[in-house]
Amino acid sequence: MGYRRNTVKYLVTGGAGFIGATVATMLMEAGHEVVVIDDCSRNSQRFVPAGAKLVRKRVHEVADVLDSSFDGVLHFAGLIAAGESVEFPERFWDNNAVGTLVLLETMRKSGVRKLVFSSSAGVYGNPESVPITEDAATNPVNAYSYTKLSCDMAIASEAVAHGLAAASLRYFNVAGAYRDKQGTWRGENHEPETHLIPIALEVAAGKRDKLAIFGDDYPTPDGTCVRDYIHVADLAQAHLLALDHVEAGEHRVYNLGSGTGYSNAQIAQAVARITGREIPVVYTDRRPGDPAELVASSQRAKSELGWKPTRDSLEQMVGDAWAYYQHTQA
Template sequence: MKILITGGAGYVGSACLRYVASQGHEVMAFDNLVMGHRDATDGHPLVEGDIADTELLTKTLKDFGADAVMHFAAATYVGESVEDPEYHYRNNIGGTLSLLQAMRAAGVDRLLFSSTCATYGMTQSETMSEATPQDPFSPYARTKMAVEWMIRDFAHAYGMGFTLLRYFNASGADADGRHGEDHRPENHLIPLVLQVALGQRDEIKVFGTDYPTPDGTCIRDYVHTRDLASAHLLAIEATEPGTAEVFNIGTGQGQSVMDIITACEKVTGKSIPRTITERRPGDPPRLVADPTKLKTQLGWEPVYTSIEDTIATAWAWHKAHENGYPDN
């Protein structure tokens, strides 16, 4: 297939782009490079543009001859969405509407959407299946849920096929050490802890120790980008006009903030100072996947099932790229 990947220069989007290309598909990235990095596309074609530009998207889809779209382009910072919801609603919902319009104009009828477990909100479930009620707790999560419904409505009305992938905490780096996580600013836990190990920051802040979890800190399901990418490939290959599917992507294992700090200390051999501070708004206590449907229906199996192995790939990347990717 020829697959256009919006947000294809970002952390997860580029990991999927590189993996899908390695499996024989033709790929093209579409990214405004606000958060993405040109080097992350590994030399694959990149169109620099914003998904709000419907005309450019339509032209790109037609010129490329795209068969399908993987849609990753979105604002993703929960805290920022609380402080500036207008930007998230305009970018995530408005941008996706532009993409859907472009797909219709270009005659592209297969879409894979990068959604999030955050749509489940403050659930009390130990693990979350696709049937877990959605009750998003932040503006970011609400935009993702709104986009899910917009895609459903377009598909129903216009004969599109789609797959929604609700994934949990993306983590790790490519096994060859050439590509990894580089957000500016960084707000993901594992790279922040590794920056302490590298001496780039003095300590790690722990946002709350009074959650209803065994050690009082938030629990998340950390899934390696390679495993995310393999799930995306299985999903896009199974998506046809008229299909409508939803899958969770996660390991089914949860690690608390303190678990991650301890694992990073083990991998790096360095002590990680930490400071306890107040909770952040919008942080659910526990988000852990039940990936049964993805495993049974698409035959997906994660390669990285040990958090230490995942962190080891990230540590190798950060040690070799202390300043991240070169500036675009």
């Protein structure tokens, strides 16, 4: 009878980023062995959890790291700014799509047959109805979303042809921050920052004069866009559950959101309320391609994975993000 080690070993691509580092931390806290591959060109190595091995390489060089000793891969590596993808689509096709194809080939050659992929709700584009289910039509509106959808399709093909056990998790708006058991905070740390809550927190801290909100004439209760926010810790937990539920030869897709929509104006109000600071708002023209409302149906993840968000109040998401922000400024 062959020897089987007790330790479960995972490769986390892009594991120095906000979401990847949070997932890597939870894997470590669950007792797993973690190796992170990240070139740290846009992420900080300080977010990699203690005890995890960091290899500073692009995912295109994953063959230098991945071998048959790994039990699975969690794939976060890639560019995320939708606006940048419109201006420089070639960066996104190389980093996101080509990088994923290299990863799939390397997994096939090394015999690693379990994958959880960081996809995006952006693949749905402007949905015909909400809440959005996994069966909704896909209609990307920028290169970022196109690359995510192309990766989903490549992974599905790999599962059918070569027996990969895989899941794509389509995130809605990720928020909050995670404090690990050693007291280390991990939160959003983009440069430049493009996400609404961190930008609003910068206004609260006096680093920006005002918060720009794009459009106040949408068909929503207050005229501003409505979005579904999910706490990063709840999101990370879904990845660990997906690892336990993927089946050989199958590719499953799961939407991950709180199921509750908050308008941009409500976010500004919540930040003002929780920080106790004034948030001056200026309304500008709509951004091309911005849907009026994006809200998830996460029923499939709840029923198939047993996933249940526990930090889904706006107060906790903004409160944790503010605690992280204050920690970084201390």
